Amino acid sequence: MQTRHAIQIEGLTIVYTSRKQSYTAVHDLSLQVTDGETVGFLGANGAGKTTTIKMLLHFITPTRGRAWLYGVPCEQPRARQKVGYMPEQPYFPRYLTPRELLAAHAALAGVPAHETKYRVELALELARADHFAHRPIGKLSKGMTQRVALAQALVGNPQLLILDEPASGLDPVSRVEMRNVLQVLKEQGKTIFLSSHHLGEVELICDRVAIIHQGRLLAFGAPDELTQQTDRYVIIAEKVNADVERTLRSLCSNVRRDGFQVVAVTHQEQVYEVTHLLAKAQAHLISLVQQRETLEEAFLRIVQSAPVTTFADKAA
Numbered sequence: 001m002q003t004r005h006a007i008q009i010e011g012l013t014i015v016y017t018s019r020k021q022s023y024t025a026v027h028d029l030s031l032q033v034t035d036g037e038t039v040g041f042l043g044a045n046g047a048g049k050t051t052t053i054k055m056l057l058h059f060i061t062p063t064r065g066r067a068w069l070y071g072v073p074c075e076q077p078r079a080r081q082k083v084g085y086m087p088e089q090p091y092f093p094r095y096l097t098p099r100e101l102l103a104a105h106a107a108l109a110g111v112p113a114h115e116t117k118y119r120v121e122l123a124l125e126l127a128r129a130d131h132f133a134h135r136p137i138g139k140l141s142k143g144m145t146q147r148v149a150l151a152q153a154l155v156g157n158p159q160l161l162i163l164d165e166p167a168s169g170l171d172p173v174s175r176v177e178m179r180n181v182l183q184v185l186k187e188q189g190k191t192i193f194l195s196s197h198h199l200g201e202v203e204l205i206c207d208r209v210a211i212i213h214q215g216r217l218l219a220f221g222a223p224d225e226l227t228q229q230t231d232r233y234v235i236i237a238e239k240v241n242a243d244v245e246r247t248l249r250s251l252c253s254n255v256r257r258d259g260f261q262v263v264a265v266t267h268q269e270q271v272y273e274v275t276h277l278l279a280k281a282q283a284h285l286i287s288l289v290q291q292r293e294t295l296e297e298a299f300l301r302i303v304q305s306a307p308v309t310t311f312a313d314k315a316a
């Protein structure tokens with residue numbers, strides 16, 4: 001087993017059985033995350049993200065397959081020594097303050113007593129949870145509790161962060177802050193494995209993205225590898241008079257004025273007509289760029305083109 005992988009998963013499968021029915025929540029999942037990488041784990045509700053994370057942390061035992069964290073089989077407690085985990089639904093004692101909670105988690109993570117105060121304050125500050133660290137957790141909002149959960153994951157200064165929907169419940173400003181925090185951790189060389197439904201954020205921060213659908217891995221690669229060129233072109237032009245702009249609106253979508261410029265999106269079949277129109281009217285074509293799919297569009301394409309799995313397949 002090579003140890004350069006922060007996470008190595010081979011053939012991980014879990015079959016839940018209740019009464020006479022069985023359900024394969026994760027099916028033959030294999031992937032590797034290299035040390036220092038930021039990997040997004042994407043999938044619809046019920047796709048198997050949290051179940052996979054729980055198997056990685058050995059909260060639940062797979063039916064088949066194995067996983068290693070830094071080369072240590074995940075069923076061994078020492079596999080979790082380098083891991084900071086942020087759960088999907090954090091439950092903390094309501095009467096503790098974030099500062100008290102983090103001190104307890106620092107002790108669990110093996111932080112020496114003389115370093116605890118420093119580590120706790122650092123984690124609170126990094127997770128932007130320092131300004132309410134003296135209030136009981138039971139009195140904090142959902143987004144504030146999310147930040148406490150992140151601080152809890154950071155307090156032991158782990159090399160590998162496993163974050164299950166870290167941006168869940170955060171307002172747009174807090175989401176950007178969360179992304180900035182992850183960027184800082186990434187620049188520190190940490191490995192980050194995060195599940196998320198915020199594909200725009202994932203696209204900005206992740207080196208690679210794994211897409212899971214009905215328990216099966218459909219795609220794993222850099223956002224640039226997963227997205228394709230579309231048949232849409234973005235046109236930017238100057239010196240576009242009102243008549244030409246009107247014609248442009250019939251040939252293009254999203255036509256808008258931006259200062260001296262007109263920006264428009266058109267389909268491949270109309271590109272010649274649009275450029276010809278601009279040239280004839282002596283408008284200046286500044287740029288003509290083919291649009292790539294967003295990660296969200298690629299995700300939808302990949303998931304929607306996946307073979308339909310019947311319940312019988314799922315139990316296989």
Ligand SMILES: Nc1ncnc2c1ncn2[C@@H]1O[C@H](COP(=O)(O)OP(=O)(O)OP(=O)(O)O)[C@@H](O)[C@H]1O
Pocket residue numbers: 016023025043044045046047048049050051052088
């Ligand atoms: N203990 C369990 N017993 C039976 N089925 C379970 C159990 N835990 C999870 N499942 C099922 O496994 C599937 C995957 O669930 P999981 O929580 O991993 O999804 P997820 O990808 O994390 O979804 P979400 O985005 O909603 O968090 C779901 O169909 C879920 O109902």
Ligand SMILES: [Mg+2]
Pocket residue numbers: 049050051088164
């Ligand atoms: Mg989940």
